[in-house]
Amino acid sequence: MEAVVFFVAAIGALGGAFGVIAMRNPFYSVLALIVHLFSLAALFLLLTSAFVAAAQVVVYAGAVMVLYVFVVAYVGGGGESAWEPIPGQRFLAPLLAIALFTELSIAVLGSALKALETHGPDTPNGFGDPAAIGRLLLEKFLLPFEASSILLLLAAVGAIVLAARRRETA
Amino acid sequence: MNISWYIVLSSLLFATGVLGILIRRSPMVILLCLELMLNAGNLALVAFSRMVGNGQGQVFAVIVMVIAACEVVVGLGLIVAIFRRKLPLNVDDLRELRG
Numbered sequence: 001m002e003a004v005v006f007f008v009a010a011i012g013a014l015g016g017a018f019g020v021i022a023m024r025n026p027f028y029s030v031l032a033l034i035v036h037l038f039s040l041a042a043l044f045l046l047l048t049s050a051f052v053a054a055a056q057v058v059v060y061a062g063a064v065m066v067l068y069v070f071v072v073a074y075v076g077g078g079g080e081s082a083w084e085p086i087p088g089q090r091f092l093a094p095l096l097a098i099a100l101f102t103e104l105s106i107a108v109l110g111s112a113l114k115a116l117e118t119h120g121p122d123t124p125n126g127f128g129d130p131a132a133i134g135r136l137l138l139e140k141f142l143l144p145f146e147a148s149s150i151l152l153l154l155a156a157v158g159a160i161v162l163a164a165r166r167r168e169t170a
Numbered sequence: 171m172n173i174s175w176y177i178v179l180s181s182l183l184f185a186t187g188v189l190g191i192l193i194r195r196s197p198m199v200i201l202l203c204l205e206l207m208l209n210a211g212n213l214a215l216v217a218f219s220r221m222v223g224n225g226q227g228q229v230f231a232v233i234v235m236v237i238a239a240c241e242v243v244v245g246l247g248l249i250v251a252i253f254r255r256k257l258p259l260n261v262d263d264l265r266e267l268r269g
Contacts, residue, residue: 033205067243075249117173144229152236163247
């Protein structure tokens with residue numbers, strides 16, 4: 001049963017990822033990314049991390065993707081030119097991606113981490129639920145938590161400065 | 171399922187994101203491909219957290235999500251600013267800073 005869910009979610013995630021890079025229209029790319037994010041949330045649930053899966057659906061597939069949809073609707077999907085600045089880029093790029101994947105797989109599977117071939121240890125009840133994550137965030141990782149909130153504030157201010165309509169002073 | 175399956179899937183997703191960044195020209199699609207790479211990293215973090223049986227990797231994944239949200243907000247702000255100035259939304263035409 002677990003294997004079936006894993007393979008369905010993995011195919012969804014891979015299909016979404018290929019959809020993002022294959023679609024001509026950026027709007028369809030955004031929709032493909034939403035499929036990808038939902039599949040990843042299912043994978044996170046399989047790994048018993050309920051809070052990360054919920055945050056993935058609510059924050060990512062909900063809020064961030066709405067932002068993308070609005071900007072795509074505002075800017076419009078322009079067609080991309082077929083002009084290549086580097087000759088043969090369309091053939092070299094897949095080769096490089098395949099080489100990177102092979103390299104990463106060899107590095108991970110050839111490592112001495114024996115626990116990779118297991119399911120992981122039996123986890124206590126409530127592993128990865130909001131209470132456990134909240135306790136970690138507010139006790140052990142309080143400083144990174146506060147730093148990330150300051151970073152979010154800075155990003156919001158920066159986006160307003162960048163995108164605001166400014167008066168021509170010249 | 172063994173943890174190694176998740177790690178291999180994560181590296182495959184990361185390679186897909188790299189491929190997208192290399193072959194697409196629109197800055198918006200490049201941002202989407204950055205999201206793909208960040209999410210692949212998140213999947214690896216959560217899988218390793220499960221392998222060790224420790225929730226700290228999940229906190230790391232949540233912080234990565236925050237970083238991704240910041241990156242999206244600033245990147246989309248840049249795209250809107252480029253569009254307002256009637257510049258082409260194509261990373262090959264936007265090369266004034268190149269020496």
